[in-house]
Each structure stands twice: as structure tokens, then as C-alpha cells.
Amino acid sequence: MYSILSRNGYGILKSALSEKELENIKKDLTMVPRVNFDMGAGASNSPEDLSFQLYNENDKRIYIPRYYGFQKYGLPSLCKLTGGADIDVKFIGSLREAQQEPIANFLKAANDPLKMGGIISVPCGFGKTIMSLYIACALKKKTIFISHKDFLNQQFTDTVAQFAPEAKVGIIKQKKVDVAGKDFIVASLQSLAMRDYDESIFDDIGFVIIDEVHHTGAQVFCKAFRKLNNPIILGLSATLNRKDGMRKVFEYYIGKSVYTLKNKEFCDVKVQIHKYFETHIDYSTVKLMWNGKENGAGMINNVCSFMPRTQFIISLLIDILSKEPDRRVLILSERRNQLKDIEKFIVEYKICADATAATTGYGYYVGGMKQTDLAISAEKQIILATYQLAAEGFNVPSLNTVIFASPISDIQQSIGRILREPPEKRKYTPLCIDILDDFSIFKRKGAARLKFYNNNKYRVSYYVDNQEIESEENVAASAGANDNDEDAGDAGCDADFKKKLRFIEED
Structure with missing residues (x-):
């Protein structure tokens, strides 16, 4: 099957697909968010009204999110993505030992032609911003950092000033576009999703960082991906799950988590x-x-x-x-x-x-x-x-x-x-x-x-x-639940949790 990876996404010739295959692709890539509230009388809240599509098509091809394409159809026959402009920026700080593994995992995924990136999911305070900057300096590619909040973009700019002070930083926000000759660009997710920009400003970007990536599961924000089919993409978040079930949206574009660490581990x-x-x-x-x-x-x-x-x-x-x-x-x-x-x-x-x-x-x-x-x-x-x-x-x-x-x-x-x-x-x-x-x-x-x-x-x-x-009762109950039980740890924890829950439920 002939396929192509370009700035439009992972493209497949429609003539190479049966009607059933094309129908299945469209079904897979039609998103229907879960809603947990009543919109009220007179409001139409059927699934069809909330749905949105992650594919584009013309008479010749259907374009799909690239990681979805990699997983379903393998390597494209032709890759038209450029490698991005080279940068020579040195990272002058040092990493904590705990940060080494997620970085190594991501760099391995970045060099895998069937991944080209992925997501790092670690708790708040782990140093996601510093790790992303280190990765950018290691890849030596012009980088765009994207978030939905100005102070997050400012935080990245401050991190660059501290750990890569020689770097030049540009911006994309609303009508302001300053990207020529820059090593790093900070960009507003809202602007990328809702505004049209000259496509050429993204041509020399080799690495994309999306902070708080779970927000790109929303119908409006996921439109930014249509501008971001660049060689390597990194998603950052402490929380990947979404209440509306739309985690798969950004995973179809970026890929799965290459490293996940829960709060309880540290x-x-x-x-x-x-x-x-x-x-x-x-x-x-x-x-x-x-x-x-x-x-x-x-x-x-x-x-x-x-x-x-x-x-x-x-x-x-x-x-x-x-x-x-x-x-x-x-x-x-x-x-x-x-x-x-x-x-x-x-x-x-x-x-x-x-x-x-x-x-x-x-x-x-x-x-x-x-x-x-x-x-x-x-x-x-x-x-x-x-x-x-x-x-x-x-x-x-x-x-x-x-x-x-x-x-x-x-x-x-x-x-x-x-x-x-x-x-x-x-x-x-x-x-x-x-x-x-x-x-x-x-x-x-x-x-x-x-x-x-x-x-x-x-x-x-x-x-x-x-x-x-009294809390000793809970401890004693947990200990008692552990006696002669092969699954002592889980049983004890469950018994303790049920007693705690009764504290909430009792009248």
C-alpha cells in the first residue's frame, strides 16, 4: 500500500483501500467525547452533535494522525518531512538521577521511525521543563515549545535563560510571529489551533514540545496538530487521562507514554x-x-x-x-x-x-x-x-x-x-x-x-x-485482615480503605 508522511499527516491513497477499510478508518477517527452533565431542555446533546474528526480527505487521499498510521499501516512509503534546522545550543546544567531514564526512553523513541517521539508523564515537581530543554539541546534541532498558558511559556523561557543562556528565543502568539534565526520558539496553543499562519514558518522546526499535552485532547486544541507534523514530538503531562475519554486524541498524533511515574513512587x-x-x-x-x-x-x-x-x-x-x-x-x-x-x-x-x-x-x-x-x-x-x-x-x-x-x-x-x-x-x-x-x-x-x-x-x-x-482501629483491622491471606497486602489495603470510606458515608 502506497502511503506518504507529510505536513498534512499520514496520507493513504483511497484507491488502495476497500470501502470497508475506509469506513473503519473514519469510524476509528471520529471522536465522541463523554459528557457527565445534562445540558438542559432545548439543548441538543446527542453524540453526533459532539463528535469531531481527526482525518482530512480529498479526492485522492485520506490523511490520518501519524502515530495511528504507524501502528495500523507501518512505515510510510515516502517521508516528505524535513529534518528541521540544526542548532548549536549547550545545556549547562545537570540532571537529577531520576531524570535520566525518562530522557533516555524518549531519545530512543525519537529515533524509532515507527514512533518519532512520545509522551513523558511524571508528577509535578519532577522537572519536565528542564528535561524537555535537555532533550532539545541533545537533538540539536530548532524547537517549538507550546502551551495553553502564558506563564508556562514564560517558565520555559526562564528555563532557557538559566540552562541555555546563549539560545535565541522567538514567539508565535496571535499576530506576533518572530521565528527567523531563533533556536527556540514559544507558542500559544490557542493561537496555533484557531489562527491561520503561513505554513513556511514551521518548515525548519525539527522538534515539538507540548506542555500539559492532555489539553490537546479537546476538539478545539487538537486542530493545532495539523500544523505540527514535524519530525519529533514530545508531550509532557502529569495527568494523561481526561474525563471526556479523549486521551486517545493526542496519543493518535504523538504516541503512547514512553515513561510514566506515579506520585506514590517518590x-x-x-x-x-x-x-x-x-x-x-x-x-x-x-x-x-x-x-x-x-x-x-x-x-x-x-x-x-x-x-x-x-x-x-x-x-x-x-x-x-x-x-x-x-x-x-x-x-x-x-x-x-x-x-x-x-x-x-x-x-x-x-x-x-x-x-x-x-x-x-x-x-x-x-x-x-x-x-x-x-x-x-x-x-x-x-x-x-x-x-x-x-x-x-x-x-x-x-x-x-x-x-x-x-x-x-x-x-x-x-x-x-x-x-x-x-x-x-x-x-x-x-x-x-x-x-x-x-x-x-x-x-x-x-x-x-x-x-x-x-x-x-x-x-x-x-x-x-x-x-x-481513633485511628488505631484501622491499623489493627488492616493487620487482622492480613492473617493467613495470600493476598495480604491488597486485602489489608482494601479493608483499610473501606473503613476510611465509612468515615465519609456514616451519618
């Missing part, structure tokens, strides 16, 4: 779960939508605006800092008004008395702030942040404590914010404060968080009214 975290409930109409009212389903957004508003609960969080903060006064704390919320309430109590109780010092006091880390102001806030002892802005690329290695002020289910990225400091340099064990709102949808969210803690083997303790409840 970190120790203490978790305090504080059960909280008040029989107050402003807090615990279960709101419903017109269709009888729970109104999650409305109930989150109630929870976040309930002042006694915010005061409870402040009491936990005071308790933490009274015992370990040098802890660096990240307080996360989905609602800015709650962060403002927390700020008022911080000021009122003089939790950060010297608020003018560079490394004490508190600061905000929310959308709409200038990069310079974010950098100032990042130095404070207490950072008040939204989940959205602190979810990815938030690089403050000295943080060691996180407080989930509002209840969410997916906390993997948020936990990663306190794991960036190498274990050997830590003064304190990373600490997570989890407020378990004991009603309605928040019980389910709490169970999802508990499952994450359990899977990562974090040390979990349980509190009511800030008093630790």
Missing part, C-alpha cells in the same frame, strides 16, 4: 480529613435544578460563602502555623469571594503580622494578575489561589502545605503543587488539609479524593471538630 504526604457539617439553611440546603438534579454550582456558592466554615478553615491555619511556623501554605478555592473572606481573617487575626516582608505575609494568585504581581505573590508564606490558575505550571517549590477551601473531586494537579521540592531538601513533610462537607454531592467528592489518597498511599488521619478520631 513522595510522602500527610493528609488530614476534617469532617464538617452545620444544620444551617445557608450552608446545607440541597439545591435542585428544574430537572430535579442537584445544583452543584449553587451549593458550592453556599458552602464557600458560609462564614462559620471559613472561620473553621482559619482555625486550622492558625493551628498549623502555631506548631510549624515556617510552613508555606497554598489555600485553594473555586470562588474568589471566599479567598477575600479568608484574607479578611488573616488580617484580623494577624496570622501574617509582617505582611510587608518579601517571604512572609500573604498574596493572591488568581486570573487577571500581571506576571510580575504573580511572582511577588509566589514568594509569600500564604498564597490565596484559585484552582484554575494553580492547577498547572504553578512552580513554587517551597510550598509544603495545601488547604482545599472549596470541595472538588480532581485534586491530582493541586496536590502536585506541594511536591515540587526534592524530598532530601524538605524541612516539613507535605501536608494536605481536606475539608469534608458531610452532605449531598460533597460526600461523593470526598470519596473521590479519599480514593486518590489511598491509591497513592498517603498517610491519612481523620478529624471531627479538629480532634483526631
